[in-house]
Amino acid sequence: KSDPVTIIGIVAALILIMVAGYLIIYNIFQISIIHDIRYYGLLKTIGTTGRQIKKILRSQALWLCLAGIPAGLFAGFFAGKFLLPVLLLSKKTDNVAAVSVSPHLWIFICAAVFTIITVLISEWKPGRIAAKVSPVEALRYTEYGKKNKKPKKTTDGGKIARMAFSNLGRSKGRTIIVVCSLSLTIVLMNSVYTITNSINRETFLSKMILSECIIGNAVLWNYNYFPVDEKTAREESLSESFVSACTSQDGFKDGGRIYMSINDVRMPVESWEIPDNIQKDKDGTPGVYDPAFKEFVPFNGYETGAYNVNLHGIEKFVLSKMTVVEGEKDKDIIWDKLNTGKYLIYAVDVDDDNSILKDKVKYHAGDKVTLKYNDKITKEYEIISVIKGHSFSLTNRMSSDFSYYVSADEFKENLSEQLLMSFLFDTKEGQEDNMEKFLKTYTSEEEPLMSYESRRTYEASFNELIGMITVTGTGLSGIIGLIGILNFINVIVTSITTRKREFAMMEAIGMTKRQLKGMLRTEGMFYSVFSIIFSLIAGALFSLTAIRVIGGGIWFINYKFTLLPVLVTCPVLLVFGAVIPGIVFALRKKESITEQIRE
Numbered sequence: 001k002s003d004p005v006t007i008i009g010i011v012a013a014l015i016l017i018m019v020a021g022y023l024i025i026y027n028i029f030q031i032s033i034i035h036d037i038r039y040y041g042l043l044k045t046i047g048t049t050g051r052q053i054k055k056i057l058r059s060q061a062l063w064l065c066l067a068g069i070p071a072g073l074f075a076g077f078f079a080g081k082f083l084l085p086v087l088l089l090s091k092k093t094d095n096v097a098a099v100s101v102s103p104h105l106w107i108f109i110c111a112a113v114f115t116i117i118t119v120l121i122s123e124w125k126p127g128r129i130a131a132k133v134s135p136v137e138a139l140r141y142t143e144y145g146k147k148n149k150k151p152k153k154t155t156d157g158g159k160i161a162r163m164a165f166s167n168l169g170r171s172k173g174r175t176i177i178v179v180c181s182l183s184l185t186i187v188l189m190n191s192v193y194t195i196t197n198s199i200n201r202e203t204f205l206s207k208m209i210l211s212e213c214i215i216g217n218a219v220l221w222n223y224n225y226f227p228v229d230e231k232t233a234r235e236e237s238l239s240e241s242f243v244s245a246c247t248s249q250d251g252f253k254d255g256g257r258i259y260m261s262i263n264d265v266r267m268p269v270e271s272w273e274i275p276d277n278i279q280k281d282k283d284g285t286p287g288v289y290d291p292a293f294k295e296f297v298p299f300n301g302y303e304t305g306a307y308n309v310n311l312h313g314i315e316k317f318v319l320s321k322m323t324v325v326e327g328e329k330d331k332d333i334i335w336d337k338l339n340t341g342k343y344l345i346y347a348v349d350v351d352d353d354n355s356i357l358k359d360k361v362k363y364h365a366g367d368k369v370t371l372k373y374n375d376k377i378t379k380e381y382e383i384i385s386v387i388k389g390h391s392f393s394l395t396n397r398m399s400s401d402f403s404y405y406v407s408a409d410e411f412k413e414n415l416s417e418q419l420l421m422s423f424l425f426d427t428k429e430g431q432e433d434n435m436e437k438f439l440k441t442y443t444s445e446e447e448p449l450m451s452y453e454s455r456r457t458y459e460a461s462f463n464e465l466i467g468m469i470t471v472t473g474t475g476l477s478g479i480i481g482l483i484g485i486l487n488f489i490n491v492i493v494t495s496i497t498t499r500k501r502e503f504a505m506m507e508a509i510g511m512t513k514r515q516l517k518g519m520l521r522t523e524g525m526f527y528s529v530f531s532i533i534f535s536l537i538a539g540a541l542f543s544l545t546a547i548r549v550i551g552g553g554i555w556f557i558n559y560k561f562t563l564l565p566v567l568v569t570c571p572v573l574l575v576f577g578a579v580i581p582g583i584v585f586a587l588r589k590k591e592s593i594t595e596q597i598r599e
Contacts, residue, residue, distance in 0.1 A: 012546060018118055023181045024483040025122035027490045029061070030174075033126045034498055041135040050131030057127040061119050069112050076111065077103060160515060164522035167495075168530075175530070178484075178491050182531040182573065183538055185481035190539040190565040192473030194547050196466055197560055204465075204556040207354065208458045210321040210393040211255075213435060215242055216422040218451040225396045225421065228263040233418040242450045243423045245442060251435040255425025256317030259411045260396060264374050266306035267402060271370035277359050288360075299401045306372060310400040313411020318424055319345075321393070322405075325356065327365025327385035337384050338407040344369060344381040345405040347389035352555030354388065362402065369404065373414045381406070392453075393424060432456055485576075488527065492520065492584045520581035528577030535566050 033040070040053055168175045216238045219225050227233035246252060274286050279296075281287065287298035301308040316335050325348070328334050337343040346369070349360040363369065365383050372378045387405075389395070395403055411419075427435045432455070439452045496503075503516055543561060551559040 008546070008549070018114075019180075019184070022118055022122050023177055023184075023487055025119055026125065027177065027181075027487045029057070029123050029126040030129075031490050031494045033057070033130045034494055037130065037133060040130045041133060044133070045135045053131045054127045057123060057130060058120070061123040062116075065116055065119055069115055072115065073108050073111060077108075160519050161522055164519050165526060167519075167523055168526055174491060175527070178488055178527055179530045179534050181484040181487040182527070183484075183535040185477055185484050186531070186535040186566055186569050186573075187539045187542055188473065188477045188480060189569070190535075190563060191542060191547050192469065192477065193565045194543050194560070194562055195473075195551065195557065196469055197562060198551050198557045199462075199466065199469075200556055200558045201462060203354075203558065204462050205455060205458055207352075207556065208392055208461075209453060209455055210390060211317075211424040212253075212426040212432065213246075213439065213452060213454040214393060214422055214424050215246060215439070215450065215452045218449055220396060220422060221451055221453070223397045225260075225398075226262055227260075227419055230416060230418055233416065237418060238420045238422055239447060239450060240420070242442070242447055243420075245446070246423065246425060246435075246439075249431075249435060249438055251427045251431025251438075253426045253428045254317050255423055256315035256319075257313075257408060257420055258315075258318055258394065258422045258424065259313035259408060259415070259417070259419045260421040261311050261411075261415050261419050262308070262396075264415055265309055265311040266301060266372050266375070267309050268306050268370055268372060268378075269302060271368075272307070272362070275362065277361060279359070307402055308400075309371065309402040309404060310395055311371065311411065311415075312395065312403070312405045312421075313408040313415075313419075314405050315408045318394070321424065322387040324385045324387050327383065329385070334385055335407075338405075339409065341407075341410045341413075342382060343384040343406075346383045346386050347394065347403040347405065348386055350388050354555070356388065371404075377414065379414070396421065488524075488576075489580060489584065491527075492524065492581050495523075496520070496585060517582055517585050520585050521578050524577035524579075524581040525574060526577075528573040532566070532570050532573060535569070536563060539563055539566050 043053060217225065217236050219236050220238075225236055227236050243255075243257070247255065274280065274284075278286050279288055281296045281298070285296075285298045285302060287296055287302070289295070290297050299307055319331055319335055319338075322331075322345070324331075324334075328337070334343075334345070338345070346363045346367075348362075349357045351357055363383055363386070365386055367383050369381045369383060370378060371381065381404075389403060391397060394405075436454055436456045439454065443450050443452060506516065507513070540561075540563060543563075548559050551557040
């Protein structure tokens with residue numbers, strides 16, 4: 001039931017992993033076959049068919065799977081058991097259950113099948129090479145296929161750079177594999193950085209909390225705040241002793257109470273004229289269509305003749321935190337009119353981007369609202385302003401079809417001061433940490449039934465979110481980066497192994513070992529340059545398409561295009577391309593020119 005953006009992201013990640021796995025496994029089989037190519041040629045001389053050689057290689061691959069898959073499943077399970085709680089940042093607290101990782105048969109089966117398919121796909125092309133090679137071709141196989149029959153006449157063919165560039169063109173497929181393998185890491189790193197750099201801290205925090213701190217009964221954060229009567233209110237509401245303890249702190253700046261009634265206030269059905277934008281069923285009953293349950297849900301209370309509403313009583317500080325979108329904007333005027341007892345504020349629903357859901361707008365400024373208190377007193381109010389709803393700071397955590405705000409005095413006059421839901425307050429600058437310590441100590445020692453949330457707690461959640469994305473992305477980048485490095489090293493090793501005779505011939509006509517090493521280093525530099533160019537192009541395209549779409553589906557991400565990680569990686573990749581070939585060449589087996597030519 002995930003949204004399309006999430007599904008696309010998961011599929012893209014799986015494809016990325018499979019491509020990376022294919023590259024490394026393909027390269028390993030390719031190197032193995034090149035190393036043993038003369039062996040397969042000798043098998044051909046004694047009558048072995050190409051089909052039988054393919055079967056030998058397939059059997060070899062499956063035996064490797066038999067050894068590697070159980071080890072991988074075992075290591076993967078325990079890695080997941082250790083890393084998943086770290087990535088999800090789950091901590092054993094009163095409100096957060098610890099994450100547990102248990103074995104699941106289908107996960108093991110799918111992982112094994114996924115690996116086998118990747119291995120068989122990777123083994124297929126190298127197997128064809130071994131099956132097709134003839135005994136004569138095997139003896140002089142150099143991995144570069146058919147020679148170019150068209151002669152070239154140049155005056156700079158003997159230059160090191162020109163020779164290195166030509167060598168890359170002798171095996172275009174191998175060059176493409178190495179470039180793609182190295183570039184995947186950079187593109188992934190750039191994508192992770194783009195996402196983390198695009199996350200808007202203030203958007204995230206303002207969505208979570210409107211003031212520095214909010215205090216209330218612990219049931220408020222357990223989505224269980226339903227004070228239906230005085231007795232329940234005394235058990236579930238915020239205590240005045242907690243409010244007094246907060247206001248007496250040196251760090252307290254200003255604050256305001258929010259009262260709320262769920263059961264004692266209703267709105268007669270006939271008093272509301274249903275707007276055209278509100279959904280209705282075939283009988284004209286207003287409500288919303290629930291896509292999760294695939295059914296139409298009427299507004300709560302319609303069948304009984306009076307809609308259930310969430311009526312809030314607020315103090316002036318709470319009004320200062322509201323975002324007015326329609327009607328009177330001057331909050332001093334709003335507050336004065338609320339205190340007359342003739343006006344109220346209507347809260348409209350918003351989406352994750354804090355944009356008004358136009359199909360859920362039920363009232364506009366100037367409209368009349370009729371409320372009935374305890375099925376006895378009926379009172380009419382005028383909507384002075386429309387504000388954006390905020391389910392984390394301005395009401396309880398459960399959504400309501402109708403949400404209104406009156407002054408705290410008006411609320412207490414018609415209902416009860418026992419219905420104190422929460423208290424919002426700000427702290428003096430520099431006192432945030434002291435207040436955080438006080439709240440933590442008070443709720444654990446003085447009144448354990450009370451709880452709180454603060455910008456500090458949400459900042460910690462924000463940092464944990466960034467850390468989770470960074471750790472996950474960096475880990476995946478590291479794995480793919482390791483694959484890219486191994487592929488690059490494999491290419492250099494294979495190149496030196498298959499060109500031993502060629503190098504010997506070059507030395508025989510006067511080329512020095514220093515020049516050979518320089519040629520290999522230049523080849524490595526060309527690999528790096530091509531990888532950088534490809535990374536810039538692929539990174540930009542992937543960022544402007546996939547990352548932009550994914551970011552657009554997450555409310556706290558404000559997409560920002562960047563290629564900074566690619567640019568930072570450029571010098572590292574160039575050094576890497578220059579150093580590795582020299583090391584591999586220096587570590588090769590020492591043989592004389594005659595021995596190398598004779599082999």
